[in-house]
Amino acid sequence: MSVAENLARVREQIENAARRAGRNPNDITLVAVSKTFPVQAVLEAYQAGARDIGENRVEEAREKIPEVNRQLNEGKLRWHLIGHLQRRKAREGIAWFDVIQSLDTLRLAETMNRHAVAAGIQVPVLLQVNIANDPQKFGFAPEPRAALWREMEKIAALPGLRVQGLMTIGPLVATAEQARPYFRGLRVLRDELAARFINVEWRELSMGMTDDYAVAIEEGATIVRIGRAIFGQRG
Numbered sequence: 001m002s003v004a005e006n007l008a009r010v011r012e013q014i015e016n017a018a019r020r021a022g023r024n025p026n027d028i029t030l031v032a033v034s035k036t037f038p039v040q041a042v043l044e045a046y047q048a049g050a051r052d053i054g055e056n057r058v059e060e061a062r063e064k065i066p067e068v069n070r071q072l073n074e075g076k077l078r079w080h081l082i083g084h085l086q087r088r089k090a091r092e093g094i095a096w097f098d099v100i101q102s103l104d105t106l107r108l109a110e111t112m113n114r115h116a117v118a119a120g121i122q123v124p125v126l127l128q129v130n131i132a133n134d135p136q137k138f139g140f141a142p143e144p145r146a147a148l149w150r151e152m153e154k155i156a157a158l159p160g161l162r163v164q165g166l167m168t169i170g171p172l173v174a175t176a177e178q179a180r181p182y183f184r185g186l187r188v189l190r191d192e193l194a195a196r197f198i199n200v201e202w203r204e205l206s207m208g209m210t211d212d213y214a215v216a217i218e219e220g221a222t223i224v225r226i227g228r229a230i231f232g233q234r235g
């Protein structure tokens with residue numbers, strides 16, 4: 001199957017899941033996750049209509065993004081960082097990516113803010129939440145809520161960041177259905193934040209990958225991040 005055929009099938013499944021949930025499919029952004037795949041694969045995705053591309057490492061981004069942009073004459077794609085960003089690479093992360101979906105600590109937020117302010121820009125970010133409390137995963141702990149509110153208060157006040165919502169990686173489970181309570185938990189948390197911090201957008205819920213995006217959409221995902229179903233198995 002070609003990237004174009006795969007994309008068409010994924011789009012159809014996104015529409016089906018949105019309809020089942022009584023949602024407008026246009027409210028869901030598909031981020032094509034090209035990590036480990038070459039520039040050519042990203043160009044194929046672009047030709048097939050993809051406009052949002054996800055990468056998880058700065059090292060890979062610095063090889064790929066300038067080359068893709070050069071071939072497309074710049075500015076045609078929105079690049080999303082979806083993997084952990086070390087603070088010492090924060091400045092470079094901001095430079096390559098249009099959206100940082102993996103903002104996972106207050107300290108990283110403060111470092112990013114410093115670089116953004118120095119550059120005179122405001123960086124769109126999503127806050128990554130470790131919704132299943134998985135010790136192997138990055139992200140803000142959802143509990144206790146009081147501690148999370150204190151951190152959010154500080155992040156919401158940083159002038160160099162524009163918080164747009166939350167991101168999570170579903171737990172590794174046998175069936176997608178088993179991930180549902182965690183996706184629902186992220187939506188509940190988002191609604192609580194929206195009630196508490198009314199000057200922040202909180203629009204986006206980035207959740208759902210190849211194995212579980214239909215369930216995530218039923219639970220309110222506005223962004224799905226899909227790699228294998230578009231580009232094939234990673235080596």
Ligand SMILES: *Cc1c(COP(=O)(O)O)cnc(C)c1O
Pocket residue numbers: 033035056082083169209210211225226227228229
């Ligand atoms: C790799 C990755 C994805 C895409 O995963 P697939 O299972 O290939 O769809 C989505 N989100 C994050 C954070 C990833 O690292």
